[in-house]
Amino acid sequence: xxxxxxxxxxxxxxxxxxxxxxxxxxxxxxxxxxxxxxxxxxxxxxxxxxxxxxxxxxxxxxxxxxxxxxxxxxxxxxxxxxxxxxxxxxxxxxxxxxxxxxxxxxxxxxxxxxxxxxxxxxxxxxxxxxxxxxxxxxxxxxxxxxxxxxxxxxxxxxxxxxxx
Numbered sequence: 001x002x003x004x005x006x007x008x009x010x011x012x013x014x015x016x017x018x019x020x021x022x023x024x025x026x027x028x029x030x031x032x033x034x035x036x037x038x039x040x041x042x043x044x045x046x047x048x049x050x051x052x053x054x055x056x057x058x059x060x061x062x063x064x065x066x067x068x069x070x071x072x073x074x075x076x077x078x079x080x081x082x083x084x085x086x087x088x089x090x091x092x093x094x095x096x097x098x099x100x101x102x103x104x105x106x107x108x109x110x111x112x113x114x115x116x117x118x119x120x121x122x123x124x125x126x127x128x129x130x131x132x133x134x135x136x137x138x139x140x141x142x143x144x145x146x147x148x149x150x151x152x153x154x155x156x157x158x159x160x161x162x163x164x
Contacts, residue, residue, distance in 0.1 A: 005070050009033060010079025018067060025069060026050045026061035029076060037077035037106045041136075048135030051107040051114070052076050058114030060134075077106035080113065088159075089113050092152040098144035104137045111135045112149045121153040 002017045009029075016032065026043075029035045029052070038061060041049030045060040052061045053075040080087035089112045092098070099105040115121045115131045122128070128149045129142070137145065 003067050005067050007066075007069060007071075008073040009035070010074070010076060016066075021065065021067045023066045024062055025052070025054075025059075025064045025066050025074070028066040029061060029074075035076050035078050038110075039103055039106060041104070041107075046136075047104070047107075048111055049104050049107040051110040051135060053110060053114055053117075056114070056117055058111050058118075075110075075113075077110060080109070087113065088155045089116070089148065089152040092148035092155070093145070096144045096148040096151060098141050098148040100137075100139035100141050104135060104139075108132070108135050108137065108145055112145070112152065115149065116153050116156060121149055123150060123153065125150065 002019055003021050004015060004017055006013070006015050008014070016028065026038060026040055029038050030040065038052055039049035040062065041047035043062050045063040048060065050061040051058055054069060054072050080090060089109050093105065093109060111132055111134065115128070120127070120131045125146050128146050132145065132149065
């Protein structure tokens, strides 16, 4: 038996046949769509390495069944940049040296984008730390990550003000 799931992944409509309803979004992205930027860390929803956006909201893709997302819009780390133009959060991570080994970085960036999009980042480092607490960094780049989120939040707020 096959299950059909229709998703928009990084702006591209996709119709996928699944032979097992237990396929997670993480496995679908990595193994079937070859979008390997989303990392498999703990596979238990505890580390945040697999964070992607579903309809603009942060989720742990390792805990989400792909069949439950029929009709959803998925954004992965591969879908953030516009050609050679990095997303402001990606640029801020580079500017603030918010990465070391890079394994957690895609999930951290996706969580930061979601945090900002949800209006939860603000300008308070403690608020950002709390909002990003579901994403672990084994290299301890937390100071740079918080600085990057605050910088990106300010950049995006400034762009929104200028556009209004």
